[in-house]
Amino acid sequence: MNTLEWRSEFLRLEGAYSPATMKSYYSDVDIFAAWCAEEGRNVLPATADTVSAFLEAQALGRSMSTVQRRLYSIRKAHRLMRLPDPTLDEEVLLALRRVRRAKNARPKQALALTRDVLDRILRTQPETPVGLRNAALLSLGYELLTRRSELAALRLEDVTWREDGTLRVLIPRSKADQFGQGRLAFTSVSTRERVDAWLSCRGAHISWLFCPIYAGKPIARPLGTSTIRDIVKSSAKAAGYDATFVRDLSGHSMRVGAAQDLLTAGHDTAAIMRAGGWKSVAVLSRYLEAAEHNVWN
Template sequence: MTFLDPCHVALKKHNWQAEFKRLEGAYAPATMRSYYSDVSIFVNWCEKQGISAFPATVATVCGFLEEQASERAPSTIRRRLYAIRIAHRLLRLSDPTYDEDINLTFRRIRRSKHARPKQAKGLTRKYLDMFLEVQPDDPWGLRNRAMLALGYELLTRRSELVALKKSDLEFLSDCTMRVIIRRSKADPFGHGRIAFTSAKTTQLVSEWLEWRGPNIGFLFCPIYQGRAVDRDLSTTTVKRLIKSAASASGLEQELTDAFSGHSLRVGAAQDLLCAGHDTGAIMRAGGWKSVNVLGRYLELAEYNVWA
């Protein structure tokens, strides 16, 4: 049996932050931030309990998960468990997270949470047309109309939408576009997926590009003092655009609050279902690999099979 040197363990205990640097480039920056935060929360919890975080015992991890369950969704708890697992592996310590007691604890947590996962309000064609109509007749309006229409037809996540570059667009002879979405949450290695647009959306994008001008890397960029700025937009820009468009359209506050940066992807998927497209076509259009995941997007669609 191999015994850990107590001094070595103490050193590693204080160096998990440094060890996490080894993950850079292997995970998306947002995922890295989440894991770093999750481990920090676990370490702080252990310190308050007066117990060691590394190496953690099975009982320690179970206690942490159970306490987290009172305020956090199962998906968050699962991610924190995985972050603890990664930290132990990076520190080359015995990993307690695969113990059967951990599995049983997590099953109890899931069974105790009866609330359905929160789904963003779908920004369907009805709302898209409203949101396009209220955009101002200025450069911001040109950009916003192109972003809304393109995000809807490409079924993008907000991170995918702001990451698009002019070089990702191919204008076709039928006045539509072929677009490659090079990196997404479900495509960490950047194989990319192909999507297409309508002629109407292609026109909106062309109008924006004509005003924006050349020599700018990202397709959508900030506007400062009436001029395009050569840098990318933050993902929160998409969320703010959708929220402000909903408000400008005169929608009730409760409905406005239900929209999120994910609403374009949700609404477009629901519209494709209602238009009669089969599961395979919808999965291809949105880049889904799992029918189960797609099912969660479609479960709130206003689609009556008996009508």
């Protein structure tokens, strides 16, 4: 089966999956195909022995989540081509278990950007267009418990100014909400004030809530997700945090920190899951396990 054939079949998935998922599918199957070519093995259909050997080869220097994702991509390719699926063969499942047992390190969690860190960062933001934008972005991202892709995708139409001085924000699509039903989240009065200050500086002529700034002027396009990560890191550095702390921060740190703060503030699991849009208690528990929360205190 040549590359052109499986790629044409993957076109059927366009629109049904997110661009990030589609990118992973293409990349993973390309990597599998290149490995098979080097090993002199057939790509599609693959045998259980081929898939098992590939998984064990991929385990070297890669995370368990990457290895497992590549298995899913191989599975999707076989199913799209209506070929016998080798990925559920017992030999493959045993190979996956061997890889998992060999990788006994715990999944790395993004460093939490907790309330105390956020407040210190906010105090150092300058009264400039960049500073006002960054203060609003960090404060909103923390209180909405957003992923950086969700924060980048927000538009003015998603925000409602409430009579009590807070904001209600519709997060229209997320990693766990591929059909775009959205979730509602709310802010404090202080975060609304930061958003208002940013919009007063920026103007209302741009539909994206957050946008790039060049030479002091806002540009009518959304921020990239990598820019949000860089804002988190550069803001922490400017606030005086050391290089190791800054290195371990990511665009996900606001979501992790807010979840941990909600736990230590006494909110129950249902409230935290609703605030952050979690569907699974197991997933939420990974966010909370590093929280400084002593139930005996």
